[in-house]
Amino acid sequence: MKILRIRRGYTTNSSAYTEWLPPPGGGSAQGSGATGTAPGGSGPAASSAPAVSGTQAPSAMAGAQTQPPSQLGGNSLLVGGLLAAVVAAFVGERLLRRLRPGRHRVGDADE
Amino acid sequence: MSDLAALPLVLRAERFGGVLFDPADATFIELDEAGFGVLQNYAERGRPPADPVAAALLDAVAAEVTRLEDRAIRIVDVGVPAPDAPVPTLTAPSLVDFQITEQCHLGCPHCYAASTPEGTHARLEDIELALAQIADVGAFQVALGGGEPLLHPALERVLVRCHALGIVPNLTTSGLHLSEGNLDLLARYCGAVGISLEGVGEDFDRCRVSGFRRFERTLDKLLARGIRVVLQVTLDAQSFEHLSAIAAFCRSVRGLYGVIFLAFKPVGRGRGFGTPLAALPHAEVHAKLQRAFFSLAEVTRVGFDCCLTPGVTGSSDAFDVHAAAYLEGCSALRSSIGLQPNLNVLPCTFTPEHVVGNLRDTHLSKIWAGLTTKRFRRHIADRAGDNPRCLDCRKYSYCLGGCPIMDLVNCGRDYLGAAVAGRV
Numbered sequence A: 001m002k003i004l005r006i007r008r009g010y011t012t013n014s015s016a017y018t019e020w021l022p023p024p025g026g027g028s029a030q031g032s033g034a035t036g037t038a039p040g041g042s043g044p045a046a047s048s049a050p051a052v053s054g055t056q057a058p059s060a061m062a063g064a065q066t067q068p069p070s071q072l073g074g075n076s077l078l079v080g081g082l083l084a085a086v087v088a089a090f091v092g093e094r095l096l097r098r099l100r101p102g103r104h105r106v107g108d109a110d111e
Numbered sequence B: 001m002s003d004l005a006a007l008p009l010v011l012r013a014e015r016f017g018g019v020l021f022d023p024a025d026a027t028f029i030e031l032d033e034a035g036f037g038v039l040q041n042y043a044e045r046g047r048p049p050a051d052p053v054a055a056a057l058l059d060a061v062a063a064e065v066t067r068l069e070d071r072a073i074r075i076v077d078v079g080v081p082a083p084d085a086p087v088p089t090l091t092a093p094s095l096v097d098f099q100i101t102e103q104c105h106l107g108c109p110h111c112y113a114a115s116t117p118e119g120t121h122a123r124l125e126d127i128e129l130a131l132a133q134i135a136d137v138g139a140f141q142v143a144l145g146g147g148e149p150l151l152h153p154a155l156e157r158v159l160v161r162c163h164a165l166g167i168v169p170n171l172t173t174s175g176l177h178l179s180e181g182n183l184d185l186l187a188r189y190c191g192a193v194g195i196s197l198e199g200v201g202e203d204f205d206r207c208r209v210s211g212f213r214r215f216e217r218t219l220d221k222l223l224a225r226g227i228r229v230v231l232q233v234t235l236d237a238q239s240f241e242h243l244s245a246i247a248a249f250c251r252s253v254r255g256l257y258g259v260i261f262l263a264f265k266p267v268g269r270g271r272g273f274g275t276p277l278a279a280l281p282h283a284e285v286h287a288k289l290q291r292a293f294f295s296l297a298e299v300t301r302v303g304f305d306c307c308l309t310p311g312v313t314g315s316s317d318a319f320d321v322h323a324a325a326y327l328e329g330c331s332a333l334r335s336s337i338g339l340q341p342n343l344n345v346l347p348c349t350f351t352p353e354h355v356v357g358n359l360r361d362t363h364l365s366k367i368w369a370g371l372t373t374k375r376f377r378r379h380i381a382d383r384a385g386d387n388p389r390c391l392d393c394r395k396y397s398y399c400l401g402g403c404p405i406m407d408l409v410n411c412g413r414d415y416l417g418a419a420v421a422g423r424v
Helices: A044-048 A068-099 A101-107 B033-045 B052-064 B124-136 B155-165 B180-189 B202-207 B212-224 B239-252 B268-272 B282-296 B306-312 B318-324 B364-369 B371-385 B415-423
Strands: A003-008 B009-014 B017-022 B027-032 B073-076 B095-099 B141-145 B168-173 B193-196 B229-235 B258-263 B301-304 B336-339 B344-346
Touching: A003 B052, B009 B033, B017 B033, B027 B033, B027 B052, B033 B052, B033 B073, B095 B124, B124 B155, B124 B364, B155 B168, B155 B180, B180 B212, B193 B212, B202 B212, B202 B239, B212 B229, B229 B239, B239 B282, B258 B282, B258 B306, B282 B301, B282 B306, B282 B318, B301 B306, B306 B318, B364 B371
Parallel strands: B009 B073, B095 B141, B095 B336, B141 B168, B168 B193, B193 B229, B229 B258, B258 B301
Antiparallel strands: A003 B027, B009 B017, B017 B027, B336 B344
16 A cells, blocks of 8 residues: 655646656755655655655556567567577487488488 | 636546546656555545554645645546556546647747648537546646647637646647736646747747747746746757757746757658757767756756657666656557547647547547557557667666657667668
C-alpha cells in the first residue's frame, strides 16, 4: 500500500504528463507545485509522505512490457541456439558416418 | 481568479493501481493497487479508514493535494484493463491535444498545422461530443490549440463545458486576439497558457510577423493577469544556435510557470522551413540542452516534449541520470492522443496521416483499444526493435527509441545513423 510516484504540472502541448523535470535535488525553484518524487525517495514528496515508494522505475506504465529490444535479443539467442543444434547434429552425423564406414557406404546414394 | 480549485479530484483506475489527479495544481499521485483501494473506499464512504496503515497513506496523499477533506472525488474506471501492448500503455489517454480550429491569421512559415485565415473551426456540437468522451475515459487535461484557439467563436462555452466535466483545459495561443474578455476566460478556466518563443528579437521576427515586441506585450498581459504562462521553445537546427540567448531571455522573465523545449517537426508548412535537430551532432545537442536546463531550473519549471527524449538522454552524466527518472518516451497512443477539428483521432497532432479513428462514429475508449491503435503501438516497439543501437540500450525503457514517425533528434549511440544504415 503506497504512493508510487508524484508529478506536477499543467501540460500545454502533446506530451501527456511526462514533460516537466523537477529541479535536481528537489530544489524550490518550482515552488510547492513541482516537487516530484525523487528516485530513492529523496525528494520532498518522499519526506512528507512516508508511504511513498522509493522505486526508480516509472510506474505509470507498469503492467506492460517495456523492453522489446531485449525481447528481440532473447529471440536472437533462441534462433542462434537452434542453428547451433542443427549444425551440431549435422557434424555429429558426419562424424558417425566416418566412424562406421561400412554402414556409410551402404546408405550412400552415390554408391 | 482560477476556478480549478473548485473541481473535484479525479481517481482513475490503472493496471498498476490508479492515479489521483488534483486539477487545482495538476498534481498526479500514482498509487499501487492497495493504495488505490484506500482512496476508492474513502471516496465512496467519505470517512477515513480505521486501519492505521491505510490512514497513514491517506494522510500522505492529503499532504500532496491542495485539499482532500470534504472534497468530491470523481472515480473513473473504464472497466477494461490497459491494453496488452508491446509498449507501456495507460487504460485511456491522460491528455488530449485538441485542435479546435484550423484558422489563424499569422501565416507563420513553420506552422505544423498549416493554419490559414480561411481555416474552419470545429463545430460546437463536435467539441461537446469529444469532451463528453474525454470525460468518460477520465482524461485529466485537454491542450486546446489550433490554429488560433482564441478565434473560436464558442471558446467560452468550450471552457465552461470543460469545467462542468471536471477536465482541465490548457491553451496555446499566439497572443493575437487577446481581448480583456479572453484574458478573463483564460485566468478563470485554464490550467496554463502556452505561447511560442522561437527566438529573441530578430530571430523571433523571422518566424512571426506579429513581431517580438508584440510577443513581449502579450507575455506581460498574461502575467499581469496571474495566468500561468508556459514559454514553448521549438528547437530546430537553426534556432538551436541561439539557445543560450533564448534561455537568458526566459531567465529574465519573472513569474513564468515554466519553459518547455519542443523538437521541431517537419510537418505542415514546417516541412519546407526548418531542419530537425537530427542534423546536429548529438553531443552538441545534449550539452546545450543540459546547460539550458540547469540554468533555467534555478528559476522556473523546465520541461521537454517527449519527442526530444533521445536528445536529452546522453552520456552517463548528472543530467541524463536525473532526466531518466522522469522521461517516458513517446506518449502517442500510450498516454495521449491528438484530435483534429473534424474529430479524427491521431497519435499526436504532428501525425495527421495516421488517423486511428473518429469520435463521431466510435467512442474514444473503443478507439483506444482498437486494432489500428494497437498497430501503432506495435510500430513504436518495432522501430526500436529493428534498430541495433536500441537493441541492447539500457535507456530503452524511458526512451522507447524516439519518435516512431520522424527522425527528430539523435542520441549518444547514433541510433538514427544505425536506422539509416539498416534501411540502406
